[in-house]
Amino acid sequence: MRQHEIANDTIDLETRLTQDHHQSLKLWLRMLSTTVMIENEIRNRLRAEFDITLPRFDLMAQLERHPEGLRMGELSKRMMVTGGNITGITDQLEQEGLVMRVTDKQDRRAYSVKLTPAGRKAFKTMASVHESWVAELFSGLDAEQKSQMIGLLSSVKSDLSANFSASKHNEHE
Amino acid sequence: MRQHEIANDTIDLETRLTQDHHQSLKLWLRMLSTTVMIENEIRNRLRAEFDITLPRFDLMAQLERHPEGLRMGELSKRMMVTGGNITGITDQLEQEGLVMRVTDKQDRRAYSVKLTPAGRKAFKTMASVHESWVAELFSGLDAEQKSQMIGLLSSVKSDLSANFSASKHNEHE
DNA sequence: TATTGTTATACTCTATAACTATA
DNA sequence: TATAGTTATAGAGTATAACAATA
Numbered sequence: 003m004r005q006h007e008i009a010n011d012t013i014d015l016e017t018r019l020t021q022d023h024h025q026s027l028k029l030w031l032r033m034l035s036t037t038v039m040i041e042n043e044i045r046n047r048l049r050a051e052f053d054i055t056l057p058r059f060d061l062m063a064q065l066e067r068h069p070e071g072l073r074m075g076e077l078s079k080r081m082m083v084t085g086g087n088i089t090g091i092t093d094q095l096e097q098e099g100l101v102m103r104v105t106d107k108q109d110r111r112a113y114s115v116k117l118t119p120a121g122r123k124a125f126k127t128m129a130s131v132h133e134s135w136v137a138e139l140f141s142g143l144d145a146e147q148k149s150q151m152i153g154l155l156s157s158v159k160s161d162l163s164a165n166f167s168a169s170k171h172n173e174h175e
Numbered sequence: 176m177r178q179h180e181i182a183n184d185t186i187d188l189e190t191r192l193t194q195d196h197h198q199s200l201k202l203w204l205r206m207l208s209t210t211v212m213i214e215n216e217i218r219n220r221l222r223a224e225f226d227i228t229l230p231r232f233d234l235m236a237q238l239e240r241h242p243e244g245l246r247m248g249e250l251s252k253r254m255m256v257t258g259g260n261i262t263g264i265t266d267q268l269e270q271e272g273l274v275m276r277v278t279d280k281q282d283r284r285a286y287s288v289k290l291t292p293a294g295r296k297a298f299k300t301m302a303s304v305h306e307s308w309v310a311e312l313f314s315g316l317d318a319e320q321k322s323q324m325i326g327l328l329s330s331v332k333s334d335l336s337a338n339f340s341a342s343k344h345n346e347h348e
Numbered sequence: 349t350a351t352t353g354t355t356a357t358a359c360t361c362t363a364t365a366a367c368t369a370t371a
Numbered sequence: 372t373a374t375a376g377t378t379a380t381a382g383a384g385t386a387t388a389a390c391a392a393t394a
Contacts (some may be wrong), residue, residue: 005189022318026310029321030213032328037210038255039335040203055330055383074353082211084386089354092382111352111393142334145195147327154316154324155205161315162212230361247376251380257363282362283369284375 040139047135052128057081059132060116061091062100062125071104071114100124213312220308225301228255230281232305235273235290235298244277244287273297 045056064072064080074092078085092115095101100121103113123147140148220228237245237253247265251258265288268274273294276286290298313321 023310025305025318025321025325026313029316029325030309032325032332033206033210034214035255036328036332036335037206039339040284040330041207042255042389043335043339051255075351076351082215083384084352086355086387087385088322102342109352109394111391113353133196133200136203137196139335139339140331142330142332143202143327145198147200147330149245151324151327152198152205154204154327155202155209156321157315158313158321159205159209159212159315162209162312163269164217166212166312168217228360248374257362258376259378260362279375282371283373284368286376287360 016106040136043139044132048128048132051131054128057083057087057091058095059128059151061088062121065101065115065117066122066125066129069116071116073106073112073114075112077115095121125165195308199205202344213309217305217308221301221305224304227301230256230264232270232301234261234268235294236302238274238288238290239295239298239302242289244289246279246285246287248285268294 041056048054048056048059060081064077070102072080074085074088077088077092081088092101092103096103099118101115102118104114106112106114143151214229217335221227221229221232233254234250237250245253247258247261250261250265252262265274265276269276272291274288275291276288279285279287
């Protein structure tokens with residue numbers, strides 16, 4: 003132990019940099035594979051139980067949080083996806099009667115997308131089941147560990163938003 | 176503080192369950208959006224700098240770790256993707272001269288996929304730059320926080336592998 | 349002119365299932 | 372029969388760019 007600390011004090015900067023790089027990479031690979039596993043599990047369950055895809059579910063989740071409705075451009079930013087895709091997903095959901103486009107009185111180029119009553123009802127059911135799945139998938143952590151992780155992720159994310167917002171459509175949450 | 180603890184002791188089980196659900200959901204949403212942001216950033220940089228996609232890069236990364244070569248089925252498991260896709264990605268990389276299929280002497284149905292010398296060289300360059308990007312993107316955490324997070328993710332992941340390996344092609348790492 | 353949203357297109361990744369050739 | 376890998380197909384999601392309507 004002490005040996006290690008002493009070594010740590012005397013190694014040169016380049017070595018420490020390499021170690022940091024390796025640690026970051028390890029963290030990233032673990033984070034990525036864990037996320038993919040959970041995402042796949044949830045995606046499969048959503049399809050099997052509710053015949054819905056993840057982006058469609060996400061769009062509805064955004065609308066649930068904004069009962070006043072969101073414009074297409076808002077949805078695009080929040081879902082980190084370009085505009086054309088939002089049109090497509092919204093089209094599908096509208097066909098199924100789950101969301102509706104409400105024309106904006108002030109700006110006739112724009113729409114507000116809202117959940118229909120049927121959409122709100124359907125989403126409530128799905129969201130509740132979805133939430134219990136997530137709880138199940140994270141049952142490997144206790145409450146303390148979860149809040150720790152939430153804090154760590156927030157640090158990463160705020161650092162990202164501050165420095166790399168240019169890359170795509172961020173401004174998330 | 177004390178008030179909070181007392182309250183925590185006396186609230187009923189259902190309430191605590193709901194709180195846990197919300198916390199898990201919050202954790203998952205934060206983890207997902209953070210991962211997506213980093214993934215997008217890396218994907219864009221890989222395309223811009225090296226004209227390579229993430230799956231192609233990942234396949235090469237797998238081979239780099241296994242100089243003796245990997246069979247198509249192995250790659251399929253490790254990349255959490257079905258077999259047909261591995262054929263496609265391998266075809267592309269083979270065309271570009273980055274990997275090669277080596278027929279197995281013992282089992283003439285099977286191949287070992289390996290990096291070519293050119294592939295190994297190209298990957299070394301990319302991997303080193305990639306690693307520094309990752310370090311940059313995680314610079315919001317210090318070494319201590321990173322190792323904390325690695326530990327937390329390991330708990331989640333091992334719990335997942337133990338309970339949900341059926342969902343797709345896991346057995347990762 | 350700039351902005352909101354749509355359309356058209358093309359590309360990548362993905363899963364499924366039928367297929368071939370070995371084992 | 373079972374297994375390793377391929378092929379064919381279809382579907383989802385994505386970005387880009389040209390476009391229409393409105394501001």
